[in-house]
Amino acid sequence: MAAEYTPTTGTSRRRTVLKAAGLATLAATTVVGAGDGASARPGRGHGARPDDAYDVIVVGAGFAGVAAARAVRAQGMRTLLLEARDRIGGRTWTGTFAGELVEMGGAWVHPVHTKVWHEIRSHGIPLVADDTPPDRLILPSGSGYADFDLAVAGTRLGELLTSFFAGSDSYFPRPHEPLHRADLLAGPDRLTLRDRLDQLRLGPRDEAWLNGHTATAGGSNTRGAYTALVRQLALSGDLETYNGLNAYRPVTGMGGLINAMLADQPVTVRLDSPVAAITDTGARVHVDTRGGKRYTARSVVVAVPANVWNSISFRSGLPREFAAASTAGIAVPHAKKIWMKVRGDVGRFLAQGAESGAPLIGVVPHTTLSDGSRLMIGFSVDPAFDHTSTARVQAALRTFVPQAVVERIVSQDWGGDPYARGGWSFMRPLQLTRQLRTLQQPQGRLVFAGSDIASGWSGFVDGAIESGEHAGVLALEAATRRATPARV
Ligand SMILES: Cc1cc2nc3c(=O)[nH]c(=O)nc-3n(C[C@H](O)[C@H](O)[C@H](O)COP(=O)(O)OP(=O)(O)OC[C@H]3O[C@@H](n4cnc5c(N)ncnc54)[C@H](O)[C@@H]3O)c2cc1C
Structure with a gap:
């Protein structure tokens, strides 16, 4: 990347951008902990647990993951959001270039994107028309x-x-x-x-x-x-x-919007925590990071792109549609x-x-x-x-x-990005009619989410929010379900 480009990675830089956007106070209410590294510190209060046990863990802090985490935390669930990168936002990424706010991924919204439109309006974020x-x-x-x-x-x-x-x-x-x-x-x-x-x-x-x-x-x-x-x-x-x-943009950029959404609920977030394996025992789900840390929850929302599902080991098994969709990719591979x-x-x-x-x-x-x-x-x-x-x-x-x-x-x-492996979602032939239904179904205590598998605006931020909110509802049901025979 050109040196001049300033991405909104990490907490401090994000705060700078948010301050510029008048949203610093929102950012201050969000709990952000570090992840796998030696410098890891626990999330402060608001559901962080010394025994690393949670009601719901959400993997992936793009718009789908943030929407899911917010939904379950709003129901009083002890919630952990694990993110591989040193920033939230996923396939949206706001920074500056040549003195201007720029988006490296998703950027534009339209009133027909009712979910994201509602978020922008309810957080009082002004819109700019191009x-x-x-x-x-x-x-x-x-x-x-x-x-x-x-x-x-x-x-x-x-x-x-x-x-x-x-x-x-x-x-x-x-x-x-x-x-x-x-x-x-x-x-x-x-x-x-x-x-x-x-x-x-x-x-x-x-x-x-x-x-x-x-x-x-x-x-x-x-x-x-x-x-x-x-x-x-x-x-x-x-x-x-x-x-x-491609009509309007939030003046804060997508970074300001997703931070505002995350600040709605005191969710514990751990950055720099790429997940390596997920195991559904029937009673609990173990989530293991590449850094060797294990977290446990009663249900898990997997809100990572479909193109990277195959990079995580689902030890309790999944229907073959998941591997097939991930191998073929739902998101455009060389975007x-x-x-x-x-x-x-x-x-x-x-x-x-x-x-x-x-x-x-x-x-x-x-x-x-x-x-x-x-x-x-x-x-x-x-x-x-x-x-x-x-x-x-x-x-x-x-x-x-x-x-x-x-x-x-x-x-x-985005295709070369290990945590995306593709850009905007756009299904291949037969992925809609032969795979989508299965991909949207809860798998034991796991629920998948993301714009890639949205019912509505797949390929747009709106679809990510829709899918994340729906996954939150399903994850709540799974978290309150009695133990089932082990899937391993
Ligand atoms: C170039 C481009 C332009 C676009 N333009 C628009 C637009 O103008 N308008 C619009 O509405 N949409 C646009 N989109 C689409 C939109 O950006 C996406 O649909 C949306 O951001 C996807 O959100 P998501 O939460 O489903 O996935 P993501 O944003 O990809 O979030 C998934 C998260 O999972 C994390 N993750 C991955 N692997 C792991 C792991 N092993 N452990 C932990 N975390 C992991 C990732 O780091 C990421 O943060 C565009 C996309 C691109 C790439």
Whole structure:
């Protein structure tokens, strides 16, 4: 990472950011203990137990884990939240770059994301609308890229998406219950995005305009499921909302929001505590960290990304769907987000690459800085793209704007991150109809949670909160259940 980038890792730096956001008092009420290391100190009060026994342990402090921990602690449960990293937030990560608050992961929210919207509103966090709508649109043209009129191209892109989704209106009549009409999904859920694109038999330009959009969402068109994008449209309600989801940001960044949520309840948090093994004895669950510490609870919420489930040893066994989903991955495997400080006036351009030949498949404008340079955000799903090289990033940006000069970058490869192994969730074919139901079921005293397996906004912060809150309810039930025969 570029030295200039200041991530909000650890307590002190997080407090600095929160102070700037006027939320320091909220942070002060949150109990944060260290983890496996020799410097470990116990959480102060509020449910920390000398015998390391808890009612509920939540593994993973992303939005799902924090929502789950808050829900069970609100019911008076002795609750422990274990997090592998030195920060909370998971696939959201707020920091600063070029003097601006930047998000290395999840960033935008929309009123249709009712859970996260409610959290932002109830914590009194102001929203900012992105103040730099594009004034240029760059899309594939022949063998290269060219500027297109925003209104004209926007209309054509809308027509293309309409044909892409044609006939799918009946698939998700209750968008937050994606399997409500599972009988209708047997055929469509087999389709990749590429299968659906091929059905449309588009001309070369239309194909290139549409396949970049779908490849960005799915990681690649041969990877992502057609139904995963149809779910997003059904949740959006209409194409205009679907196209406008990246509308607002909390002024505190996602870091301020998740800290505010955590401060709602005095949950004990242990950072730097990667979990290695989880054992359900039938009466209790043991959680062993890589550092050799054992914690015990009556139920456990596993709120780590599906792509890393296979890195934890579930000694009491799990249905085969878990290993299958983790091996194939639910989150996009090579998702990279790159912030670029671009010199000079290149315009507030929005660029959409075609599925191949554009290492930066999407570029959006963010801010114009006081020196006249621009902050731009690039997305890549290309496994071969060197996102750490300013020269390579500049070369990729010049695919769209040949005169662009990239001064500095900061980037995050979520696929290369051992505690994520992927970016935003986007299911593969048949993961919805053949696996999701099982993945959402409690397994003995274990309950899984996360945006990857949300019923609603999978792939968004909203889905993480929904799934975490639901897992909290299931974990409460499991914690109060009588002992069952051992699963080991
Ligand atoms: C580049 C990018 C852009 C995105 N843009 C948006 C957006 O604009 N809007 C939006 O709503 N969503 C967006 N998303 C999606 C959103 O960020 C995620 O859906 C959401 O943050 C996932 O939350 P989660 O709690 O399910 O998982 P995570 O945030 O991944 O949390 C899981 C936690 O588990 C921890 N963990 C992993 N392994 C272990 C272990 N062994 N022991 C203990 N802890 C462990 C991790 O460190 C992590 O903190 C984006 C994602 C990415 C990557």
